Amino acid sequence: MTQAVSDKPANAAEIRELEKRAFAVRRACLESIASLGVGHVGGSMSVVEVLVALYFRHLRLDPADAKAPDRDMFVLSKGHAGPTLYAILAEKGYLDRELLSTLNRGGSSLPSHADRLLTPGVDMSTGSLGQGFSAAVGIALGLRMDGPRPDGTLRRCWAIIGDGESDEGQVWEAAACAAHYRMDNLIAFMDYNKFQIDGSTESVLDIRDPVAKWEAFGWKSLRVDGHDFAALDRAILEARKAKDKPTMIVLDTIKAKGVPHLEGKAESHNAPFGPVELAATLKALEREEAARG
Ligand SMILES: Cc1ncc(C[n+]2csc(CCOP(=O)(O)OP(=O)(O)O)c2C)c(N)n1
Structure with missing residues (x-):
């Protein structure tokens, strides 16, 4: 059975706890990529805070029962940001931490891209961009058809979803469908880190004003700093109150956030990252964490 989640804004102490979690998740994720020597550093680092906010505050889950029948689904x-999700699942107790060093090796239960048949706590296999979002719309529809939990x-x-992923036409078919069916039990995020595999999102296929786009598709849409826990928490609480509409929260993020030599660079997408880069990055992260007190 899952436990109800708080509907109160996070206080200062809770925000600080989330920041500490983000530090731990960022480190665990980077250590797993460094053990392999290469990986999707950029897009894994830009979603650390949103995943921490979800898994440590807003998703209704039971880590002791990955398939709890009353859980939220994610x-x-x-x-390709699987490594961050695995670090989160390890922090939550779904996975053994030691497994993280098997990332993307033959026979591992932690492939480069998330796989629901291999990893406890993963609800949907993804990697072919656009498809996961369609699946999310179908899942939300199914959850609504199942009816409410006993507590109502x-x-x-x-x-x-990614900003580059939003080049997929399938994303917009799913968007139209979710608005048509007034799916207020669907809350999504666009990781607007401004880069994709081939360069800047603006140069490959300009998304223009993402909030206006989502609103035009019939969604409630908000835009916040995706690395600011207080702002994230407020936006998610607002989305949880939405009626008759799905919500898209556009996250202003920095690709490879926290990795000094790759931050905000297109080449961070799938980059060489070994023990030397790890050591320099951890030094910078530890300095930043110590400055927070
Ligand atoms: C259908 C499909 N086409 C191409 C790819 C290869 N691919 C992997 S990641 C990526 C770029 C995605 O950009 P974005 O969504 O912005 O990811 P982020 O910057 O957040 O990592 C591409 C084209 C894929 N996984 N699926």
Whole structure:
């Protein structure tokens, strides 16, 4: 059985706890990539805070029962950020921490892209961009058809898509469908880190004003700093109150956030990252964490 989640804004002490979690998750994720020597550093680092906010505050889950029948469901549609999800699942107790060093090796239960048949706590296999978001819409519809929990709340589906992923036409078919069916149990995030595999999102296919786009598709849409826990928490609480509409929270993020030599650079997408880069990055992260007190 899952426990109800708080509907109060996070206080200062709770925000500080989330920051500490983000530090731990960032470190665990980077250590797992460094053990392999290469990986999706950029898009994994830009979603650390949103995943921490979801898994440590807003998703209704039971880590002791990955398939709890009353749980919320989550789809990491930009499935190449799997390493961050695995670090989160390890922090939550779904996975043994030692498994993280098997990332993307033959026979591992932690492939580069999320796989629901291999990893406890993963609800949807993703990696082919666009498909996860369609699945999230179908899941949310199914959860609503199942009816509310005994306490009257509806199970939600949550999803994260990339800004480059939004070049997929399939994203916009799913968007239209979710608005048509007034799916207020679907809350999604666009990781607007401004880069994709081939360069800046603006140069590959300009998304223009993402909030206006989502609103035009019939969604409630908000835009916040995706690395600011207080802002994230407020936006998610607002989305949880939405009626008759799905919500898209556009996250202003920095690709490779926290990795000094790759931050905000297109080459961070799938980058060489070994023990030397790890050591320099951890030094910078530890300095930043110490400055927070
Ligand atoms: C259908 C499909 N086409 C191409 C790819 C290869 N691919 C992997 S990641 C990526 C770029 C995605 O950009 P974005 O969504 O902005 O990811 P982020 O910057 O957040 O990592 C591409 C094209 C894929 N996984 N799926």
